[in-house]
Amino acid sequence: MAELINGKELAKKIREGLKDEVQELKQAEIYPKLAVIMVGDDKASKIYVRNKSKACEDVGIEYEEYLLPEKTTMKELLDLIEKLNNDETIHGILVQSPLPNGLDANEAFRTISPKKDVDGFNPINVGKLSLNQDCFVSCTPYGIIKMLENYNIPIEGAHAVIVGRSNIVGKPLAKCLLNKNATVTVCHSKTKNLQDITKQADILIAAVGKPKFITADMVKNNAAVIDVGINRTEEGLIGDVDFEDVEKKASYITPVPGGVGPMTIAMLMNNVVKSAKQQ
Numbered sequence: 001m002a003e004l005i006n007g008k009e010l011a012k013k014i015r016e017g018l019k020d021e022v023q024e025l026k027q028a029e030i031y032p033k034l035a036v037i038m039v040g041d042d043k044a045s046k047i048y049v050r051n052k053s054k055a056c057e058d059v060g061i062e063y064e065e066y067l068l069p070e071k072t073t074m075k076e077l078l079d080l081i082e083k084l085n086n087d088e089t090i091h092g093i094l095v096q097s098p099l100p101n102g103l104d105a106n107e108a109f110r111t112i113s114p115k116k117d118v119d120g121f122n123p124i125n126v127g128k129l130s131l132n133q134d135c136f137v138s139c140t141p142y143g144i145i146k147m148l149e150n151y152n153i154p155i156e157g158a159h160a161v162i163v164g165r166s167n168i169v170g171k172p173l174a175k176c177l178l179n180k181n182a183t184v185t186v187c188h189s190k191t192k193n194l195q196d197i198t199k200q201a202d203i204l205i206a207a208v209g210k211p212k213f214i215t216a217d218m219v220k221n222n223a224a225v226i227d228v229g230i231n232r233t234e235e236g237l238i239g240d241v242d243f244e245d246v247e248k249k250a251s252y253i254t255p256v257p258g259g260v261g262p263m264t265i266a267m268l269m270n271n272v273v274k275s276a277k278q279q
């Protein structure tokens with residue numbers, strides 16, 4: 001039976017450490033502040049944004065929210081980002097995706113100053129991660145690395161298989177794992193013989209967006225299985241991994257909820273504090 005990787009507990013521990021760092025910054029009259037921009041009223045985004053604001057409150061980070069109407073133009077969005085770039089009291093800027101049709105998220109990410117890009121989506125930070133240079137690492141991959149490290153799951157030399165190649169999870173995670181000397185395979189919807197590949201994984205990460213996509217017959221005995229998926233179904237929140245069957249075979253497994261999700265937010269807080277220290 002797999003050991004549960006308790007992301008909620010670990011995230012709490014990380015937030016506790018950050019609280020102390022925030023207090024120290026405040027004593028030096030630096031008040032870490034995150035600005036979150038949300039356009040339109042995507043239901044899931046609203047929940048994510050609320051969770052981020054709660055985490056800021058918990059850690060002592062100041063929080064500013066910009067809720068823009070669905071019909072916001074690209075120029076209006078970019079003007080707001082520029083205004084926040086130039087505001088010295090703001091240390092982190094985040095544009096919640098998805099944006100409504102007609103708005104270009106990549107252009108928004110490109111416009112956020114790399115120094116305030118706490119989501120790590122600006123091409124400068126993306127490039128620096130590729131070069132294994134100090135940068136803002138996007139929060140979900142960063143959180144996954146922290147989970148592996150805290151549970152002493154060896155990364156160096158391990159075969160890590162990631163199912164999913166999105167710009168926010170799969171690709172940056174591949175770079176993080178490669179930087180930590182894993183042998184990395186990235187699978188996607190055009191991958192042939194997926195099961196043959198996932199069965200080789202010492203560390204298997206599912207970031208597909210399909211409930212219970214990873215079944216026990218796709219998992220090697222004693223693999224560490226990380227479930228990034230958040231699927232809202234009638235049964236509630238369900239991950240990309242068939243938890244009940246896979247936990248019998250894996251050595252470690254993350255639950256959904258309570259696994260990668262809270263870690264993502266903890267690493268966002270971490271990045272805001274890092275930015276405040278650097279500015």
Ligand code: NDP
Pocket residue numbers: 140163164165166167168169170187188189190191194207208209210228229230231260261262264
């Ligand atoms: P995307 O939809 O952007 O990417 C999904 C990836 O899965 C794509 O690369 C796609 O391949 C691949 N894929 C789809 N079907 C298959 C298949 N049959 N076989 C192999 N690969 C397949 O999703 P995200 O990366 O944004 O998110 C993935 C999941 O993680 C979602 O459930 C999302 O809600 C969740 N999430 C959770 C976070 C957290 O903090 N816990 C943070 C971010 C996301 P292709 O590229 O070929 O289309």
